[in-house]
Amino acid sequence: VSIPRDKWTPAMENLAEYAVVLHEVAHDDACDVAWVNDPRGYSACYGFRGLLLNKRRLGTNWITSATTSVAGFQRFLDLVIHEFAHHHSTSHFNEDFHKGCTRIGAAVAIHLSHDGLPHWLKGGE
Numbered sequence: 412v413s414i415p416r417d418k419w420t421p422a423m424e425n426l427a428e429y430a431v432v433l434h435e436v437a438h439d440d441a442c443d444v445a446w447v448n449d450p451r452g453y454s455a456c457y458g459f460r461g462l463l464l465n466k467r468r469l470g471t472n473w474i475t476s477a478t479t480s481v482a483g484f485q486r487f488l489d490l491v492i493h494e495f496a497h498h499h500s501t502s503h504f505n506e507d508f509h510k511g512c513t514r515i516g517a518a519v520a521i522h523l524s525h526d527g528l529p530h531w532l533k534g535g536e
Contacts (some may be wrong), residue, residue, distance in 0.1 A: 414446040414466060422478040423466070425531045430462055430491050436522045437495045437515040457494035458501075479533045492516050 419427070427444040434442030443461045449468070456463045466474070476483025492515045499511030 412448045414448055419446060420474070421531075422474050423464075425478050425529065426464070426474065426487060429487075429529055430464075433488075433491050433519060433522070434460070434462070434495060436518050437492075438498055455490055455494045457497045462491070462494055478531055481528075481532070484528070484532055488519060492519060 414423075416424075423446050427446065430444045431442055434440065438460075440460060445461070445463055446466050447463050449463075449465050451465075452468060454465055454468045456465070473483070473486070477487035478484070492512055495515050496508050496511030499505075500508035502508060
């Protein structure tokens, strides 16, 4: 079940907006991001230039941590890099998926070295 944007917390909004930025960094293309409350066990799902973040699976503590601690933000980056690598392959066992993860990770590292951590990341300095 999709969560209407007016029901997103500021943390959910920040993560969604940053995921859009990272998709541009990774694929030089726009991406739609939505939050869902899905009882299935996935944390996130990517396809057709769209990212779904599953609040039910990730949980409020994970979302808060992703915007208030470097370790939480790192977990967010790990998730987004993994999902965006599915642009290259749907299979986790395909070399294109692995190469996508490493290429996107490198692009994100360069982006962060240039722009720094997001302004909303508390304790990020």
